[in-house]
Amino acid sequence: MSLLSVEEARARILSQFQPVPTESIPLTESGNRILSADIVAADHLPLFDNSSMDGFALRAADSLNAAPASRVTLRVVADIPAGLAPTISLAPGEAARIMTGAQLPQGADAVVPVEDTDFSNRDAGSAAPSEVQISKPIKTGENVRPRGMDVHAGDVVLHKGQRINPQTAGILAMLGYLNVEVYKRPRVALFSSGDELLEVNAPLESGKIRDSNSYMLAALIESTNAEVLRLGVAKDTHDSVKKLIEQAVGQNVDLIISSAGVSVGAFDFVKEVIESNGALDFWRVNMRPGKPLAFGNYKSTPFIGLPGNPVSAFVGFEVFVRATIGRLSGIPDGSRQMVRVRCEAEILSDGRESYLRAVIHEQDGVQVAKLTGHQGSGNLLSLVQANALLIIPAGVKCVPAGQEVNAWLL
Ligand code: AMP
Ligand code: MG
Numbered sequence: 001m002s003l004l005s006v007e008e009a010r011a012r013i014l015s016q017f018q019p020v021p022t023e024s025i026p027l028t029e030s031g032n033r034i035l036s037a038d039i040v041a042a043d044h045l046p047l048f049d050n051s052s053m054d055g056f057a058l059r060a061a062d063s064l065n066a067a068p069a070s071r072v073t074l075r076v077v078a079d080i081p082a083g084l085a086p087t088i089s090l091a092p093g094e095a096a097r098i099m100t101g102a103q104l105p106q107g108a109d110a111v112v113p114v115e116d117t118d119f120s121n122r123d124a125g126s127a128a129p130s131e132v133q134i135s136k137p138i139k140t141g142e143n144v145r146p147r148g149m150d151v152h153a154g155d156v157v158l159h160k161g162q163r164i165n166p167q168t169a170g171i172l173a174m175l176g177y178l179n180v181e182v183y184k185r186p187r188v189a190l191f192s193s194g195d196e197l198l199e200v201n202a203p204l205e206s207g208k209i210r211d212s213n214s215y216m217l218a219a220l221i222e223s224t225n226a227e228v229l230r231l232g233v234a235k236d237t238h239d240s241v242k243k244l245i246e247q248a249v250g251q252n253v254d255l256i257i258s259s260a261g262v263s264v265g266a267f268d269f270v271k272e273v274i275e276s277n278g279a280l281d282f283w284r285v286n287m288r289p290g291k292p293l294a295f296g297n298y299k300s301t302p303f304i305g306l307p308g309n310p311v312s313a314f315v316g317f318e319v320f321v322r323a324t325i326g327r328l329s330g331i332p333d334g335s336r337q338m339v340r341v342r343c344e345a346e347i348l349s350d351g352r353e354s355y356l357r358a359v360i361h362e363q364d365g366v367q368v369a370k371l372t373g374h375q376g377s378g379n380l381l382s383l384v385q386a387n388a389l390l391i392i393p394a395g396v397k398c399v400p401a402g403q404e405v406n407a408w409l410l
Contacts, residue, residue, distance in 0.1 A: 005394060006319060006353045009285045013295055013320055016302060019330035020184045020254055027172055030164045032225045033182040034330045039158035041175055044148035049104040053143045056095040056117060056132050057108035060140040071118070071133040078105060079128040097128040104144060111143035151175075161332045163225075183330035186255065188221050189248035190214065191231040193241060193261035193270055194308060199233075212380070213259040213313050217306070220317050221257070224325040224334065229253060236267035245273060249301050254328050256301055257321060260308025262294040270305055274298050286394055288352040289315055289377040309377035315355045318389065318408065336408035341369040341388065347399040349392045357386035360407065369407060386410060 004012075022036035051057065058074055066072040074095035078088045082101040090096060090107030098104070098111060114122065118133040151157055157175065158168055164180070172180055197211040198204070211233050221228040229251055234241045241261070248256045261270040262282075271294060274280045280296035280303075289312040294305030304324065306316040318336060326334015341360050358369040369390055373382030388407040392399060399405060 004283050004285050006285055006287050009283055009293060009295075010320055010323060012281075013304070013324055014327050017324055017327040020186050020328050022181055023184050024179045024181050027169060027177055027180055030169060030172075030180050030182060031166070033164050033180075033185070035158055035160055035162050035164065036181050036183045036330055038156045038160050039172065039175065039177070041151045041153050041155045041157050043151075043175060044153050045151035045171075045174055046145050046147055046149060048147050050145050051098045051100055051102055051104060051111045051143060052145050053111050053113040054099050054122075055097075055111045055113040055115075055143065056119075056134075057090065057098040057104055057111050058095040058134075058138065059090060059092060059107060060110040060138050060142070062092060062095075063110075063112065063134055063136070063138040066134045066137050068135045071135045073131050073133050076128050076130055076132055080105060095132055097132075109140050109144070110138045112138050113143060161330055163331070186224075186226040186325055186328035187229060187251070187253040188226045188325065189229045189231055189251065189253040189256045190217055190221060191234055191244045191248075191256075191258050193234040193236065193258060195236045195267070197233045212310055213306075213308070216310065217257060217259060217313060217317060220314070220322075221325065224322060224329065226325050226329065234258075234261070234270075236261065236269060238269045238273060241269045241273045242276075245298050245303075249299055253301060255324065256298065256303045257306065257317075258303070259306045259313045262305035263291050263307070270294070274303055274305075278303070286352050287315075287319065288350065288354040290352065293320065295320075307377070310380045311357070311383055312377040314383055315389065319355065336389075336410070338391075338406050338408055339367065339388075340404045341367045341390070341407045342404050343390070343399050343401060344368050344370045346401045347371065347390070347392060349396055349399070351395055351397055353394040354390075354392040356390040356392065357382040358388050358390045358407065359386055360388045360409075369405075 077094045078096035080086045080096050080098045080102045082099045085103055086105035088105050090105050096105050112134050119129050192211045192214045196208050198208045200210045218228045218230055231244045231247055234244045261268045271280055274296050278298040283293050285293050291307040296303050306313045323334045357372045359372055360367050360369050372385040387410050391406045
């Protein structure tokens with residue numbers, strides 16, 4: 001078993017994955033999905049010059065000499081609500097009442113807000129006045145949202161690999177996309193293994209523990225927006241493990257994830273089963289927490305075997321599986337957001353790349369990190385109390401208090 005850096009191991013895994021196929025889905029169901037093509041605008045946004053205020057459209061030049069002591073009076077020749085294309089063209093000395101979002105009439109190049117006129121009737125349904133007075137000059141373009149201000153037809157507005165969020169759904173609608181081309185959701189099968197595992201509602205028995213990894217890992221997979229197929233718990237026997245893996249393969253999943261049963265214990269059958277019908281790489285990765293990492297394929301379905309200890313399973317997911325599901329999903333970089341934080345106290349490490357549970361809080365404008373609870377790989381509470389994973393680089397044995405390190409925000 002060779003010693004791999006985290007980066008090498010991750011790169012080797014990622015090189016084996018391609019994005020899943022694409023599909024066209026309704027925009028209403030596209031939240032959190034990943035665009036599989038650039039979105040090129042067919043139209044300008046805004047579509048036409050329009051008013052950003054309720055007020056009066058005018059020629060800015062007409063307002064040049066307006067002042068409180070010498071108001072300018074304009075003839076109101078039209079009333080333009082939103083949604084109605086104006087048919088008139090403003091001549092000098094003329095104005096048109098206009099509503100927010102309504103199209104500017106020909107000849108107009110600015111809008112004076114109703115608040116800056118003598119027209120005080122703001123009631124719904126009120127008729128436009130025949131004249132309006134303004135008492136200060138308006139600049140050309142003031143309160144006008146010009147056609148193409150945001151987007152020009154032909155612009156690439158959204159990029160392949162971008163996740164659709166509420167804002168992007170809004171702009172897709174502006175651009176006329178009732179349906180959108182996205183990557184399918186990757187399908188990920190998940191199972192736990194171990195004779196000691198009980199379903200969470202089963203009566204406790206001595207020597208047994210509840211299967212918590214299934215729940216934590218299913219939630220992690222769902223947080224990537226992949227579909228999770230929970231296969232339950234395999235016993236520590238060849239046949240039991242094989243049955244679940246065959247089930248996963250039968251369901252056409254893109255990836256199988258397991259926890260436990262992949263170390264060197266006498267009852268660790270997962271390796272053997274994968275090897276019997278595929279290939280398994282077993283790497284020693286220079287990381288902490290870090291058992292060997294199992295990566296291979298059963299028949300042609302990729303498999304990643306995570307450690308059994310809950311914190312190790314979580315960290316293994318974050319370090320290797322999140323980016324892998326990201327690659328399957330069509331995302332350029334699927335990892336967590338990384339930030340720089342200052343260590344509150346000295347941190348000792350053993351030279352392996354270490355992922356430590358910490359809580360980050362702001363102190364005098366600086367993000368300061370403090371380790372939580374017991375940092376053992378079975379101590380899940382320290383992870384529950386954490387909002388970040390500190391990343392202590394390989395080769396570092398001591399991080400002095402006050403030094404900055406990278407951290408993933410959880
Ligand atoms: P193993 O990799 O099978 O040697 O398991 C390592 C440790 O993780 C042992 O303490 C197991 O009891 C624990 N463990 C394994 N699977 C789970 C699970 N699904 N939920 C919680 N703890 C687990
Ligand atoms: Mg076990």
